[in-house]
Amino acid sequence: xxxxxxxxxxxxxxxxxxxxxxxxxxxxxxxxxxxxxxxxxxxxxxxxxxxxxxxxxxxxxxxxxxxxxxxxxxxxxxxxxxxxxxxxxxxxxxxxxxxxxxxxxxxxxxxxxxxxxxxxxxxxxxxxxxxxxxxxxxxxxxxxxxxxxxxxxxxxxxxxxxxxxxxx
Amino acid sequence: xxxxxxxxxxxxxxxxxxxxxxxxxxxxxxxxxxxxxxxxxxxxxxxxxxxxxxxxxxxxxxxxxxxxxxxxxxxxxxxxxxxxxxxxxxxxxxxxxxxxxxxxxxxxxxxxxxxxxxxxxxxxxxxxxxxxxxxxxxxxxxxxxxxxxxxxxxxxxxxxxxxxxxxx
DNA sequence: CTTGTTGCTATGATTTTCATAGTAATATGG
DNA sequence: CCATATTACTATGAAAATCATAGCAACAAG
Numbered sequence: 001x002x003x004x005x006x007x008x009x010x011x012x013x014x015x016x017x018x019x020x021x022x023x024x025x026x027x028x029x030x031x032x033x034x035x036x037x038x039x040x041x042x043x044x045x046x047x048x049x050x051x052x053x054x055x056x057x058x059x060x061x062x063x064x065x066x067x068x069x070x071x072x073x074x075x076x077x078x079x080x081x082x083x084x085x086x087x088x089x090x091x092x093x094x095x096x097x098x099x100x101x102x103x104x105x106x107x108x109x110x111x112x113x114x115x116x117x118x119x120x121x122x123x124x125x126x127x128x129x130x131x132x133x134x135x136x137x138x139x140x141x142x143x144x145x146x147x148x149x150x151x152x153x154x155x156x157x158x159x160x161x162x163x164x165x166x167x168x
Numbered sequence: 169x170x171x172x173x174x175x176x177x178x179x180x181x182x183x184x185x186x187x188x189x190x191x192x193x194x195x196x197x198x199x200x201x202x203x204x205x206x207x208x209x210x211x212x213x214x215x216x217x218x219x220x221x222x223x224x225x226x227x228x229x230x231x232x233x234x235x236x237x238x239x240x241x242x243x244x245x246x247x248x249x250x251x252x253x254x255x256x257x258x259x260x261x262x263x264x265x266x267x268x269x270x271x272x273x274x275x276x277x278x279x280x281x282x283x284x285x286x287x288x289x290x291x292x293x294x295x296x297x298x299x300x301x302x303x304x305x306x307x308x309x310x311x312x313x314x315x316x317x318x319x320x321x322x323x324x325x326x327x328x329x330x331x332x333x334x335x336x
Numbered sequence: 337c338t339t340g341t342t343g344c345t346a347t348g349a350t351t352t353t354c355a356t357a358g359t360a361a362t363a364t365g366g
Numbered sequence: 367c368c369a370t371a372t373t374a375c376t377a378t379g380a381a382a383a384t385c386a387t388a389g390c391a392a393c394a395a396g
Contacts (some may be wrong), residue, residue: 013321015266015271015282016201022275023267026192033184042374052354053375078361080373088274094299095270096184098263099191103183106256107190115181131262131299132307139300153181168372183371210343221344246392248342336341 022066023092027051029058029099032085032092035069036142040082047164048157068092093142094131101129115153118145191260191287195219197267200253200260203237204310208250215332216325236260262299263312268296281335283321288314 012018023029030049046056049134060083063069068089071081085092104114120127121125121144128134149157191197198217207213214224228251231237236257239249252262272282288295288303290312296302303334317325 001204013276013280013318013324014201015268015275015283017198017271018275019267019271019387020194020197024194024197026188029188029192030185033182043372046374052356055353057375075373078363078373087313092270095263095266098266098299099187100183102260102263103185103187105187106259107183107186108181112181130307131266139298150181211341214343220387222346223384225344226383243342246342246394 022068023095025059026054027059028063029096031056031063032068032089033096035089036093036096037083040072040084042081042083043164044161045083047161050160062095063089090142093094097129097131097140113151113152116147116149118147120145134157187263190236191263193227195223195227196231197264199224199231200236200257201264202252203253203257204261206266208240208252210249210251211332212329213251215329218328230295231257258310265297265299265308272297281320284315284317286315288313 005091023032024066029051030051031045034045034048039048042056045051045060046053049056051059057069060069064071064083066088069085072084074080074082100116118127118140119125120133120138120140122138123133123136125133125135125139127145129137132139190311193198195217198219199213202213202216205216205334207216210224210228213219213228214221217224219227228237232239232251234256235254237251237253240249240252242250268284286308287293288301288306288308290306291301293301293303295308295313300307
C-alpha cells in the first residue's frame with residue numbers, strides 16, 4: 001500500500017520531503033494525535049479519528065514499519081495489542097504542537113474557544129500555544145506539561161465515543 | 169476535488185484536525201516549502217516538488233481558497249501569475265521548521281548531511297534545528313533568519329531543474 | 337513563420353478511499 | 367450451555383483521487 005513515491009524520499013536531501021513520506025497524510029497525523037492523547041487502543045483511535053477500520057489498520061501498520069510506534073500485547077487469547085509511541089514517534093511532538101498552534105490561530109473563529117489548555121509544570125502556569133512557555137519563556141517539552149481538555153472539547157469526544165459505540 | 173471530510177473540520181474543536189483539512193497532504197506541504205523558499209512560479213514549484221501539473225494546480229487552488237496564498241499577476245498577455253504566501257500562509261512557518269527538524273533528526277542517516285543551514289541574524293550564529301536559536305537561545309522568527317542550502321542540496325535542486333527542463 | 341517558453345487542461349489506466357457488512361476469538365450473563 | 371457482547375480487525379464493491387503521458391493556448395524570439 002501507499003506507494004506515494006517512497007523512493008523519492010531516498011532521492012532527496014530535503015528533510016521536509018522525507019518527513020512527508022512518513023506523516024504526510026491526514027489519517028496518520030490524527031492517529032498520532034490520539035497516541036499523544038494516550039489513547040492506545042484500536043477502538044479508541046478509530047472512534048476519535050472517525051476513520052474506517054482499514055484506514056486505521058493501514059496507518060498503524062505503516063507507522064509501525066516506519067518506527068514511530070510499537071505494538072504491545074495487553075492480552076493474549078484473544079490476542080490484543082496496544083499501540084505506543086517509540087522515541088521517534090515521541091519526537092514528533094513539536095510538529096503536532098506547531099500544527100495545533102497554527103490550527104488554533106488560523107483555522108478557528110476565536111469564539112469557538114480552545115480544545116485544550118496546557119500547564120507548564122516547571123513554572124506552574126499556562127504554557128500557551130508557542131514553542132516556549134508563554135508564562136516563563138522556557139522551551140516546553142512534552143514531559144513538562146499537562147494538558148487538559150476544555151469542557152466543550154471533552155464533551156465532543158464523549159459524544160463521538162457514544163456515537164461510535166451506538167453504531168455497533 | 170478533495171472532499172476529505174471537509175465538513176468534519178467544522179464539527180470538531182480540535183485544531184490539529186482543522187489544520188489537517190488544509191495542509192494534511194504531501195503535495196500541499198511541498199508546495200508550501202517551495203513558497204517559503206521563494207519560488208513563486210508554477211514551473212519552479214512543479215519541477216522541485218515533482219508533482220504533475222494537475223496536482224500543483226489543484227493544491228494552488230485549494231491553498232488560495234483556504235487563504236494561505238494569493239495570486240499576483242507578473243505579466244498580462246499572456247496572463248501569468250506568481251503565488252505568494254499570505255499572513256496565514258507565513259504563519260505556517262513554525263510547522264514547517266518543526267517538520268524539518270524532525271525529518272533531519274529521524275528520517276536521515278547523519279552522514280547524509282543537512283539540506284539547509286540557517287543563520288540567526290539577531291546573534292549572527294547558526295540557528296540550528298529547534299524553535300529557539302541554538303546559539304543564543306531566543307525563539308527564532310522567519311524574518312530573523314537567512315537560510316543557505318548546502319552544496320549537495322543545491323546541486324540536487326539544480327539537477328531536478330535541469331531534468332525537468334530537459335523533459336519538455 | 338518556425339521554434340521556444342510558460343502555464344496549464346485532457347485523457348484513460350491505476351490506486352486509494354469510503355461506506356457497509358461481516359468474521360474471529362473469547363468473555364459474560366443467565 | 368447458549369445467546370449476547372467485546373475488540374480488532376478483514377472483505378467487498380462503488381466512488382474518488384492520482385498517475386503518466388500527451389496536448390494546447392498565448393505569446394516571444396529568432
